[in-house]
Amino acid sequence: MNIAIASGKGGTGKTTVATNLVLSIDHAQYIDCDVEAPNGNLFLHADISARDTVGIPLPVIDRERCTCCGACAEACEFNALAVLKTKVMVFPELCHGCGVCLYVCPEDAVSETLKEVGVVEQGFLTRADGQVVRMVQGELKIGEPLSPPIIKQAKRLADPDRAVILDAPPGTSCPVITTIKDADYCLLVTEPTPFGLHDLRLAVGVVRVLGLSFGVVINRADSGDCEVLDYCAAEGIPVLLELPFSDELAAAYSRGVPLVVDQPAYREVFQRLYERIVAEVLS
């Protein structure tokens, strides 16, 4: 089972739902795909046992062979190469590592090196009940623009024998799609405000285009209006869980203490949430 937790709007509680799920269900693993701002392990505190860099291919131009014909720059869709009178310049921050320049060069003057764009880390934590939870997180290197290569690598490291909980980044564009596109189920976390509703509609548009089954969690459910609930009812979207707002919960979150650790009674709430997701997937 592969469950993605996404939202559209940031700060609605994706990481709260994802971390509390892995702390509540059996044979769980958490994969932090919000590689621009990975926060899950601030709550899980897994011991990191492996750390690998993620790189993308970057062209290297052999100046002996290069005739400055311009074929590479013309073919590059990302303007990552510029042809000067006597040499070709590569702009690493624009390069996607697609290999077009290498393919089109008539002089065989392009080779590739690996440019580091981030890291993925793996580790384990032991829960209070003795169960071991696996944790994988990606982290984009500061200044690098492209997160999808790191998200893909983090997902590749998923252990297929465990339930996979994918913590998605906010928004609706490529990093989100890379994270959720092949999930069995997508949980959209929102809040009952005009912002929450507006961005939920956008997120629903994305999961529908991707053809995913999905449901909604409303966080701080008692702190706004009822328009999110009305929208879900009108659209026939299941609302699987409503979490209340409380000063204690906000304070525990601010310290990095997971809800189910601060208030163990919530474990059952997240176990039931998981059962409902499983039932939705099977139906």
Added chain:
Amino acid sequence: MKELTIISGKGGTGKTTVTAAFADLADNKIMTDCDVDAADLHLLLNPEPVSEQPFIGGREPRLTVDKCTGCGTCEELCRFDAIHVTDTGVAAIDRFSCDHCGLCALACPEGAIAMADAENGTWFISRTRCGSMVHACLGIAEDNSGKLVTLVRREARKLAELEGADLIINDGPPGIGCPVTASITGADLVLLVVEPTVSGIHDMERVHGLCRHFRIPVLAAVNKYTVNLVNTQKIRGYCEEYHIPLVGEIPFAAVVNRALVARRSVVDYDCGPVTQVVRDMWEEVARRLEDMPVAAGL
């Protein structure tokens, strides 16, 4: 003319809440929403579009099925696992994996794939009660959000020239990736809105690292500082260490949500102490913007 961008690293810390208040307080400015894949500022500013235009973000491959022989050259070369010869004997492009690099089009021996302009969204110039606004809407599951941000800022600068505005205020996206980079490069000043949580601090440090990478001057404000005074103290310490002026500490107040639900800014709707702190904060930010030299070549 100067440009201020409001970002946070972590989402949901109050960027748009602060930006909308600044929109009500600042004179002679242009507003933009650079969070193009989940834009929310319009919910508080109620823009009326005066122009609406398609955003062509780049090109995308289009396959002419009749020409495809199913040879698999494209599948073999594609580094994004985005094109596959299917059971039907011809190739199919997975648009959600495609990076739009064009290698398949270059390599197809049958000329069955061509690159064509892709419409990835829409951008607008609008009138609001607080002046002109440039904003955009990325298409559903579309790409190129960084380029759309760049376009929004470029159009805002043109409009500012035209209207003789002295300031552009950009509501930025969360994260530290390409749309964030596109929102801050070339800006005169960045305001980081931080919440006093372990995630908020972690992500502030990352996005501050990005600002340092691009050498952009930074201010900070703590939102909901009363939620955790120990963490607020940590943020103060961080700001002191990196010489980041802390221009405001906004208390947590449930009334802020009521203002948002009423689609009003926190200075347009009486939020008690929050309203006063945000007003003072704007005075401080405006004073600092005024004191900054006008950057050349913007």
